[in-house]
Amino acid sequence: MPTHHFLAFDLGASSGRAILGTLNNAKLELTEIHRFTNQMQRINGHYFWNIFSLFQELKTGLTKCVREFGVQPESIAVDTWGVDFVHLDKNGMILSLPYAYRDSRTNTAMEDLFKLVPKDEVYRQTGIQFMQFNSLFQLYSMVKTNAPLLGITDRILFTPDALNYLFSGEAKTEFTIASTSQMLVPGQCEWQKKLISKAGVPTNILGEIIQAGQQIGLLQSDIAEETGSEQIPVVAVGGHDTASAIASVPAVDDNFAYISSGTWSIFGIEAQEPIISDKTLELNFTNEGGVEGTTRFLKNIMGMWLIQECRRTWASKKEYSWPEMVELAKTVEPFRFIIDPDDSCFLNPGNMPDAIANWCEKSGQGRPESHAEVIRCIYDSLALKYRQVLDEIRQVSAKNIDRIHVIGGGCNNDFLNQITADVCELPVWAGPTEATATGNILMQAKALGVVKSLAEIRQIVRESFQQKRFNPSLDKSWQTAYEKFTKISV
Structure with missing residues (x-):
């Protein structure tokens, strides 16, 4: 196999990267460009x-790749977080900065919409986990307030689609990112127009949906000139970062659950079809689109956002490194304090340590006073939440799960990986760290015909990146805490 180069733009809620993937002899090497x-x-x-700032950073990444690193990629592709979108006018111009999903304008949008369309009907038509910031509720909040912006919108594009549009001039909506919106027919590249219309959202602002692994168009000539690049293909990969990440799970079969560990912890399984029932509605599971027609049956869990926000809050007095925070957690009693990581009070509280302490106090546990106790509370609570979601998956799916693959930046946290293995009573395989960029790059390779299938992608990942195994210990001290966790609330 000749050497191939692909450039992935991987954008998260706190940072973005341009990652160059070099594929040679069925092995992938990654180089951070920007x-x-x-x-x-x-x-x-x-x-x-x-x-606009994000697009400029992406152009800087392409420029560095070509001019500083001396590599002309064969294609580029973008993945980002889900649900958020830009508004285009009839001339194809972006009308405003896109709202961020943590904005408070959707605080009552779900309950308001359920007065028009019953909750169970919304779920059965979409199969998507209810979260107040889903695109459907963002748009409905605009309908409720008669937002002028919606009235002059000709088209919406989700964040990665919008960036692909700025690169290529082609407005396409990729399936996996669209599936986060709560506006698709489950498992299909089709808008759920009846539901969307009931919400008062004009369906004409929704465009063509394409599958991951297709070429969108070529880099526009002015951007090619600006960056020094050739007019290379712009590719639709798993535009939702989790879809790209799951594509790179280094599994040898399908008997696995995964945790894509980053700002959010995405816990789920890969299914061949959506799983929608009264029980999955009750448990609030989501059925998001995956690559090659798969379904990501999962829950979004408030993940490293909790620890990131604590670190940010404490930074004015003490700047912790991530390893320092882990070492602090080891110094205090396990499972002394626990929270429900998905309580809405943790979505964007401003002062996360106070929010955690207040939650613990309201639930009758007292207040964690030290930084170490707060950090330990977060790690223990995440592991317990993982176990709860695993148990719920086993209630609604007959799939055999004999291991958990942890991928993404959080897979480097050996401490949390071990707690997760212990509490879930399954071996945990950690890696690769750059799962999203890896999936992005290898789906570009698939779009250009360099690799043929998802199975081949995963074989390349296994041969290219080391994994670390964590076996569950015999310590069962978590069991009492888990019983408490399943009942505790504020």
Whole structure:
């Protein structure tokens, strides 16, 4: 196999990267070309993403790849977080900065919509986990407030689609990112127009949906000139970062669950068809689109956001490294304090340590006073939440699960990996760290015909990146805490 080069743009809620993938002899090597920060912009009391700044950073990444690293990639592709979108006018111009999903304008949107369309009907038509920031509720909040922006919108594009559009001039909506919206027919590239219309959202603003692994168009000539690149293909990969990450799970069969561990912890299984029932509605599971027609049956869990926000809050007095925080957690009693990581009070509280302490106090546990106790509370609570979701998956799916693959940046946390193995009573395989960029790159390779299938992608991942195994211990001290966890609330 000749050497191939692909450039992945992987954007998260706190940072973004341009990662060069070099594929040679069925092995992939990654090189970080460019890294930049990303954060919500607060303007007049609302939170937005600076889509123009993000696009400039991506162009900088392409420029560095070509001019500083001397590599001309064969294609580029973008993946990002889900649900958020930009508005285009009839001339194809972006009308405003896109709202960020943590913005408060959707606080009552779910309950308001359920007055028009019953909750169970919304779920059965979409199969998507209810979260107040899903695109459906973002758009409905605009309908409720008669937002002028919606009235002049000709088309919406989800964040990765919008960036692909700025690169290529072609407005396409990729399936996996669209599936996060709660506006698709489950498992299909089809808008659920009856539901969307009931919400008062104009369906004409929704465009063509394409599958991951297709070429969108070529890099526009002015951007090619600006960056020094050739007019290479712009590819639709798993535009939702989790879809790209799951594509790179280094599994040899399908008897696995996964945790894509980053700002969010995404816990789920890969299914061949959506799983929708009264029980999955009750348990609030989601059926998001995956690559090659698969379904990501999962739950979104408030993940490293909890620890990231604590670190940010404490930074004015003490700047902790991530290893320092882990070592602190080891110094205090396990399972002394636990929280429900998915309580809405943790979505964007401003002061996360106070929010955690207040939750513990309201639930009758007292208040964690030290930083070590807060950190330990977060790690223990995440592991217990993982076990709860695993038990729930086993209630609604007959799939055999004999291991958990942890991928993404959080897979480097050996401490949490071990707690997870212990509490879930399954071996945990950690790696690769750059799962999302890896899946992005290898789906580009598939789009260009360099690799043929998802199975081949996963074989390349296994041969290219080391994994670390964590076996469950015989210590069962977590069991009492788990019983408490399943009942505790505020």
